[in-house]
Amino acid sequence: MSDSENPVDIFRGFLQVLKSFQILIILTALTGLALLVTNGMIDGDWGRLSGGWANVKIFLSESLPLDWQVIEARSYPVCEQEIEFFCSTAYIGMLETIKIAFVATVFGFIGAILLSSLAARNLSPTWLSILVRIILSALRSLPSLIWAILFVIVVGLGPLAGVLAMTFYTIGYLGKLQYEAIEGMESAPLEASRATGLSHPEIFTNVVIPQTGNHLLSQMMFMFEYNVRHGTVIGIVGAGGIGYFINNYLKLFMYSRVFSLLIIIFVVVVIIDLLSMAIRSFVNDQGDVRRPSWFTVLLPAKNAVEIHHGSAGEEES
Amino acid sequence: MLLELQGLSVGYSDPLIEDINLSIKNGEVIAIVGPSGIGKTTLLRTISGLVRPLGGKTIMNVEKRGGLGYIPQKLGLIRHASVEHNIALGAMSSSKILQQLSFLRTTAIVVFLYSLIGSFFQMPFSTIFLPFSALAVLILTIISQWKLNFEKQTTVWDSMKAVQLTEKRYEPVRRLSGGQQRRVATARTLAQSPSLIIADEFLSELDEENVEIVIQSIMNLIKQGSSLVMVEHNLQRAKKLANRIWMVSDGKITEEVIGGE
Numbered sequence: 093m094s095d096s097e098n099p100v101d102i103f104r105g106f107l108q109v110l111k112s113f114q115i116l117i118i119l120t121a122l123t124g125l126a127l128l129v130t131n132g133m134i135d136g137d138w139g140r141l142s143g144g145w146a147n148v149k150i151f152l153s154e155s156l157p158l159d160w161q162v163i164e165a166r167s168y169p170v171c172e173q174e175i176e177f178f179c180s181t182a183y184i185g186m187l188e189t190i191k192i193a194f195v196a197t198v199f200g201f202i203g204a205i206l207l208s209s210l211a212a213r214n215l216s217p218t219w220l221s222i223l224v225r226i227i228l229s230a231l232r233s234l235p236s237l238i239w240a241i242l243f244v245i246v247v248g249l250g251p252l253a254g255v256l257a258m259t260f261y262t263i264g265y266l267g268k269l270q271y272e273a274i275e276g277m278e279s280a281p282l283e284a285s286r287a288t289g290l291s292h293p294e295i296f297t298n299v300v301i302p303q304t305g306n307h308l309l310s311q312m313m314f315m316f317e318y319n320v321r322h323g324t325v326i327g328i329v330g331a332g333g334i335g336y337f338i339n340n341y342l343k344l345f346m347y348s349r350v351f352s353l354l355i356i357i358f359v360v361v362v363i364i365d366l367l368s369m370a371i372r373s374f375v376n377d378q379g380d381v382r383r384p385s386w387f388t389v390l391l392p393a394k395n396a397v398e399i400h401h402g403s404a405g406e407e408e409s
Numbered sequence: 410m411l412l413e414l415q416g417l418s419v420g421y422s423d424p425l426i427e428d429i430n431l432s433i434k435n436g437e438v439i440a441i442v443g444p445s446g447i448g449k450t451t452l453l454r455t456i457s458g459l460v461r462p463l464g465g466k467t468i469m470n471v472e473k474r475g476g477l478g479y480i481p482q483k484l485g486l487i488r489h490a491s492v493e494h495n496i497a498l499g500a501m502s503s504s505k506i507l508q509q510l511s512f513l514r515t516t517a518i519v520v521f522l523y524s525l526i527g528s529f530f531q532m533p534f535s536t537i538f539l540p541f542s543a544l545a546v547l548i549l550t551i552i553s554q555w556k557l558n559f560e561k562q563t564t565v566w567d568s569m570k571a572v573q574l575t576e577k578r579y580e581p582v583r584r585l586s587g588g589q590q591r592r593v594a595t596a597r598t599l600a601q602s603p604s605l606i607i608a609d610e611f612l613s614e615l616d617e618e619n620v621e622i623v624i625q626s627i628m629n630l631i632k633q634g635s636s637l638v639m640v641e642h643n644l645q646r647a648k649k650l651a652n653r654i655w656m657v658s659d660g661k662i663t664e665e666v667i668g669g670e
Contacts, residue, residue, distance in 0.1 A: 206518075206522065278483070280481045280482075280483040280484065280485035280486075281485045281486060281487050282485075283454070283457075283459050283479065283481055283485060284479050284480070284481055284484075284485030284597075285485070285498060285502070286459065287457040287458060287459060287477055287478075287479035287607070288474075288475060288477060288478060288479060288498075288499070288502040288601060288603070289472075289473050289474035289475055289476070289477070289502055290474075290498070290501065290502050291508070291511050291512070291515070292515075293511055293514065293515050293518070294501065294507075294511050298494070298497075298498055298501065299487060299498070302487045302489055302490040302494065303487045303488065303489065303490070305489055306489065
C-alpha cells in the first residue's frame with residue numbers, strides 16, 4: 093500500500109481540506125445557531141415575516157411623499173433670519189443635536205482618555221486597571237437614554253441633561269474602546285521608553301497617543317457620529333435636540349415629516365464619516381500606497397492585478 | 410562597576426539561561442553571541458528591568474531616569490510620529506527639568522480631577538482648587554513643551570546630524586527605509602546619552618554604509634564612558650567591536666576576552 097492510500101493520510105488530507113474551508117464552516121455554524129435561537133424566541137412562527145411586508149407598505153404610503161416643510165421656517169416664533177432654512181425645525185433641531193453631541197464628545201473624550209490610560213493593562217498595575225474598568229463598565233451599563241432620564245430629573249428638561257447624559261455614556265463607551273486600542277499597540281515602543289525611565293504620563297502623552305492616534309481619532313469621530321444619532325433618541329425624553337421634534341411629529345402621526353428628518357440625520361452622519369476619513373488620513377498609512385480603483389475592486393484577483401499594474405505602467409510612462 | 414549580574418537566571422516560566430555571574434565596567438563593549446531562541450533577548454530584557462529574573466539579582470549603577478538606553482529588536486519607534494519626535498524621547502528621558510515638570514504636572518492633574526469630580530459632589534476645597542489646578546496644568550504643559558522644543562533645537566539636532574537624518578526631520582518614521590529607521594533608533598540613544606546601552610541585534614539587516622554610520626555614532630558615546638551590551642549574530646563583527654564576548658549555549662554563558670577596538 094502506498095503512503096497516499098494509508099487511511100491515516102487520507103483522513104489527514106480530509107482534515108486539510110476542511111481546514112481550508114474553516115471560515116466558511118464557522119460562519120455557517122454560527123448562522124445556524126443564530127437561526128435556531130431566533131426560532132426559539134418566536135416560537136417557530138416565521139409567518140410573521142411574510143405579513144411584515146404589508147405593514148412596511150402601509151408605513152411607506154403614509155410617509156411618502158416626504159414633507160419638506162421641516163426645512164421651511166416655522167410659523168411661530170416669527171423668523172427674523174434672511175434665509176428661511178435657519179428658522180426651520182430641521183436646522184434648529186439638528187444644530188442643537190450636533191452641539192450636544194460635540195460638547196459631550198469633547199468632555200467624554202477627555203474623561204475617557206484619562207481613565208483609559210489607567211485601565212490599560214500594559215500601562216497600569218492590575219489592581220488599578222481592574223478598578224478603573226469597573227468604573228467604566230458602570231458608566232457604560234446604563235444606556236444614554238437612561239442617563240438622559242436621570243439627568244432630566246436632576247437638572248430639568250433641556251440640552252444640559254442631554255450633554256451630561258451623553259458625556260457619562262461617552263466616557264464609559266469610549267474608555268473601553270480606547271483601552272483596548274492601547275492594549276493592542278506594539279509593545280516595543282513602550283518597552284524602549286519604559287526601560288529609559290520615562291514616567292507614566294510622559295509615556296502616555298509622547299508614546300501611546302502618537303502611536304494609537306489613528307484609532308483614538310477614529311473612535312472619537314465614531315463616538316461623535318454615535319452621539320449625533322443618539323441625540324435623536326434622548327431628545328424624545330426631553331433632553332433637547334432634533335429628537336424633540338421627531339417625538340412631536342410621531343405623536344401627531346406626521347410620518348412624512350419624521351421621514352424627512354431621518355433623511356437629514358442620515359446625511360449629517362455621512363458627512364461626519366467623510367470628515368472622519370479625511371482627519372484620519374493624517375495619521376495612518378493612507379496616501380503612502382496606491383489604492384485600488386473601484387473598477388478593480390469588483391474584478392477577480394487575477395484580472396484586477398493585471399489592470400492595476402497595467403494602469404500603473406501607463407501613469408509612469 | 411556599572412553592571413553586576415549575581416547568580417542571575419533568566420526566562421519566562423522555565424529558565425533559559427542560569428547562574429550568570431558577570432560584570433561590566435564603564436566604557437566596555439560586550440557582545441552576546443549564540444543561536445536563535447536561546448535566551449539572548451530575554452537576558453537583555455531582564456537587565457533592562459522589563460522581565461523579572463527567575464533567580465539571582467542585577468546590580469546597576471546607573472541613574473534610574475535616562476541612565477539606561479534600550480534599543481529593542483523591533484527598534485521601538487513610534488511609526489506615525491516624526492523622526493524628530495522619536496529622537497526627542499531620548500532627550501526627554503535624560504532631562505531632569507522635564508522630569509520635575511512632569512511630576513508637578515501629574516500632581517496638578519490629580520488635584521484637577523479631584524476638584525472636577527469633587528465640585529459635583531460638593532467635596533471640601535474642590536471649588537477653590539478647580540481654577541487654580543486647571544491653570545497649573547496649562548502653565549506646566551506650556552513650560553514642558555517650551556523646554557522640549559529647546560531640547561529639540563540642541564540635543565536632538567546634534568543626534569540627527571550624527572546619523573545623517575537632518576533632511577528627514579519631519580518625516581513620519583513609517584516612510585523611512587529599514588536602515589534609516591535603525592539610524593533613528595540610534596539617534597534616540599545618542600540624544601539620551603545613557604551610561605549603559607542595551608541593543609538587541611541593532612546592526613542586523615543593515616547595508617555597509619548604514620552599519621558604518623551607526624557604529625561610528627555609538628562608538629562616540631563609548632569613548633565618552635558609556636558601555637554597550639549588544640546581541641550580535643555576526644561573530645567577526647562582534648570580535649572587531651567588543652572587548653568581551655558572552656557566548657550563550659546550553660543555558661550557560663561563557664566569557665571570552667577579546668580586546669576590541
